Amino acid sequence: MAIATNLGFPRIGGKRELKWLLEKYWSGKIGAEALLEGAAAVREQNWQWQAEAGITQIPVGDFSLYDHVLDWAIRVGGVPAAYQNGKLVSHLDRYFAMARGTQKGADLPAMEMTKWFNTNYHYIVPEWSADQAFHLDAAPFLEEITAAQAVSPDARPVVLGPVSLLLLGKLKGASESPLVLLDRLLPVYQELLAKLNEAGCAWVQWDEPVLAWDLDEATRTALKHSLAHLSDHFGNLKLVLTSYFESLRENLPLAFELPVAAVHLDLVAEPGQLEEALQHVRAEQSLSLGLVDGRNVWRTDLNRAVAFAETAAKAVGSERVLIGPSCSLLHSPVDLEAETAIDAEVKSWLAFSRQKLAEIATIVRAVNEGRDAVANALHQNAEAIHTRRTSRRTHNPVVRDRAAAVLPEHRRRGTEYGTRQSSQKKRLKLPLLPTTTIGSFPQTSQVRQARSQFRKGELTDAEYQRYLEQETETCIRRQEALGLDVLVHGEFERNDMVEYFGEQLEGFVVSKAGWVQSYGSRCVKPPILFGDVQRTEPMTVPMAKYAQSLTDRPVKGMLTGPVTILCWSFVRDDQPRRETCEQIALAIRDETTDLEAAGIGVIQIDEPALREGLPLRKGDQPDYLAWAVGAFRLASSGVRDETQIHTHMCYCEFNEILPSIACLDADVISIETSRSQMELLDGFGEFDYPNEIGPGVYDIHSPRVPSTQEMVQLLTKGIDVIPVERLWVNPDCGLKTRAWPEVEASLKAMVEAASEVRTQL
Ligand code: GLN
Numbered sequence: 001m002a003i004a005t006n007l008g009f010p011r012i013g014g015k016r017e018l019k020w021l022l023e024k025y026w027s028g029k030i031g032a033e034a035l036l037e038g039a040a041a042v043r044e045q046n047w048q049w050q051a052e053a054g055i056t057q058i059p060v061g062d063f064s065l066y067d068h069v070l071d072w073a074i075r076v077g078g079v080p081a082a083y084q085n086g087k088l089v090s091h092l093d094r095y096f097a098m099a100r101g102t103q104k105g106a107d108l109p110a111m112e113m114t115k116w117f118n119t120n121y122h123y124i125v126p127e128w129s130a131d132q133a134f135h136l137d138a139a140p141f142l143e144e145i146t147a148a149q150a151v152s153p154d155a156r157p158v159v160l161g162p163v164s165l166l167l168l169g170k171l172k173g174a175s176e177s178p179l180v181l182l183d184r185l186l187p188v189y190q191e192l193l194a195k196l197n198e199a200g201c202a203w204v205q206w207d208e209p210v211l212a213w214d215l216d217e218a219t220r221t222a223l224k225h226s227l228a229h230l231s232d233h234f235g236n237l238k239l240v241l242t243s244y245f246e247s248l249r250e251n252l253p254l255a256f257e258l259p260v261a262a263v264h265l266d267l268v269a270e271p272g273q274l275e276e277a278l279q280h281v282r283a284e285q286s287l288s289l290g291l292v293d294g295r296n297v298w299r300t301d302l303n304r305a306v307a308f309a310e311t312a313a314k315a316v317g318s319e320r321v322l323i324g325p326s327c328s329l330l331h332s333p334v335d336l337e338a339e340t341a342i343d344a345e346v347k348s349w350l351a352f353s354r355q356k357l358a359e360i361a362t363i364v365r366a367v368n369e370g371r372d373a374v375a376n377a378l379h380q381n382a383e384a385i386h387t388r389r390t391s392r393r394t395h396n397p398v399v400r401d402r403a404a405a406v407l408p409e410h411r412r413r414g415t416e417y418g419t420r421q422s423s424q425k426k427r428l429k430l431p432l433l434p435t436t437t438i439g440s441f442p443q444t445s446q447v448r449q450a451r452s453q454f455r456k457g458e459l460t461d462a463e464y465q466r467y468l469e470q471e472t473e474t475c476i477r478r479q480e481a482l483g484l485d486v487l488v489h490g491e492f493e494r495n496d497m498v499e500y501f502g503e504q505l506e507g508f509v510v511s512k513a514g515w516v517q518s519y520g521s522r523c524v525k526p527p528i529l530f531g532d533v534q535r536t537e538p539m540t541v542p543m544a545k546y547a548q549s550l551t552d553r554p555v556k557g558m559l560t561g562p563v564t565i566l567c568w569s570f571v572r573d574d575q576p577r578r579e580t581c582e583q584i585a586l587a588i589r590d591e592t593t594d595l596e597a598a599g600i601g602v603i604q605i606d607e608p609a610l611r612e613g614l615p616l617r618k619g620d621q622p623d624y625l626a627w628a629v630g631a632f633r634l635a636s637s638g639v640r641d642e643t644q645i646h647t648h649m650c651y652c653e654f655n656e657i658l659p660s661i662a663c664l665d666a667d668v669i670s671i672e673t674s675r676s677q678m679e680l681l682d683g684f685g686e687f688d689y690p691n692e693i694g695p696g697v698y699d700i701h702s703p704r705v706p707s708t709q710e711m712v713q714l715l716t717k718g719i720d721v722i723p724v725e726r727l728w729v730n731p732d733c734g735l736k737t738r739a740w741p742e743v744e745a746s747l748k749a750m751v752e753a754a755s756e757v758r759t760q761l
């Protein structure tokens, strides 16, 4: 009998209960007990839903108050010395100090956070020391296991394996790989296995997600060594080795060689893996088939999934088949039933986490009892899959013809940068070291309240527009008073830089409650890109025109780039991402040319997600970069020489993609650099970055007001690296999360810093 499994469930709760609990706890409105009780209730609800849906092996240990990597660092005793501070009295104080920093009692920064593989989930980067000692600290985990077993006896603990845990962290003050600590860490895992045996667990989900990467010999050896060493202590436990987000490729033989009872395959990333796996699976091993997409919102083609499961069952026997999602459902929204506003056709194509559980159960029943037992479900599913495939909303000939007619010259500006630069200088008449901002100004509670009143119908369209215009006008006046050279309208009309465009473009729907965790209590609600993308009317032109009408200084038109819209949406999976990206690029191109026609001389097209979209495997990266850059160029090249195109990117490992960034051929790029004291700019200097660049001169993530002098120093450093004629002055990123007083004080100091440096030239 095939077994229904799950790799992980969203933690935030169907109504983002965990978010509200955390935020109340942090602000002191509730105490630790209420937080822990509330969190336990969310966890319990998750288990109930999974058990009721027919999942036998429900995951336990996938839940976390903030982040599961942080949890595992703590479970093995990896609390950095700074946080072993006597002033952090309770376990929770320490936990949240590590997660988000503290200024209560102890004054400690948050630990580093970074993206979880190629998802938009962020994990806390464990910090290992050269003299790291490990010990098991797993009592709460073991209690959770007992609680989950009460809901479902086959509850399956999720363990982050030692090799991935070490490699996801950083070894402080040493250039060696954290894997030097492996032998010291393994006894802790050995002890954990003993506890899991005692708890009567049968299966254990052994996550080694590094298997999705290109692995060097040392990591391969570490994987073999860790499991060989631990296998003496498995007792009655059966390990299912899990990785996701990519196919195993050349790591596949290694995965099956390891002493594990089953290997999980992300068959959504690469269905073709099954065939290879069937050749490598050993006689006693099971196969875990990830057939339901754990990180996207589309209904699974169940007939196809069942066929895969049947192939596996036929080859190895159904008792050796586990069925589940491709990866943890952490990356999917909770429940489609909450979406009352998505039209029926599109809704019939979607499945959120709870619906995905039902899909898993259906596939399992089809394998175990035969397709007839679930004939109805399969039939309904086939219909939905068919309408999605044939709907005019997913296949709009107008959009397709236009994409097919794109020519190489559509991806090239009229002349090269040098020529454009002089036309732009003549038109814009900016001083050396022009000052500007990245786009958004504070989204105050009044702004958010007005938006919500408008949504509820408490403000009319005209009233809301009037309000937005007032805010914009105030913002323009404040920028003029500060003496900024290139202004922005402030983005008050935007809830989010991607959703705002998703709401206006054809081919998208926006969900009401499709939240997924980004980090800690922060959730994002990606728009759903289901069909062919088309712009029906200008999206930003009226506001840009209005803002420009208020002032003689240039006001930047503000757009989100095609790659970022792609990366921060739930994207259709029925065509290659590059094709979808092209369609978005054409829509944005129309917007840039309309802005130009409306008299806007500077247009910024933000691409903060360019780096994030990079595939996990090196070999796949050049292809991605080529089409991503091509899409940006398509979006930005329709304008005349004298129209200045800006782009913006937030902090990322710029260096490895510098040639591609240069290839975007934006006239000006602004980047986040202040926290690295401009070191990041060195890469641009060494590379001889050809166009203009605005390295962020202050960190907008903190309310701290920077001094003029520190920004003068940073700018002086900048001039050493980039010729002054090509240097701009701006903050690191948008200011929407900040409050006006600190924004005005910081920008005043920034403008002063620019004029001071100008006088020194
Ligand atoms: N223009 C956007 C803003 O200023 C850019 C945000 C971003 O880079 N993530 O908010």
Ligand code: ZN
Pocket (backbone or CB within 6 Å): 438, 608, 648, 649, 650, 651, 672, 732, 733, 734
């Ligand atoms: Zn940014």
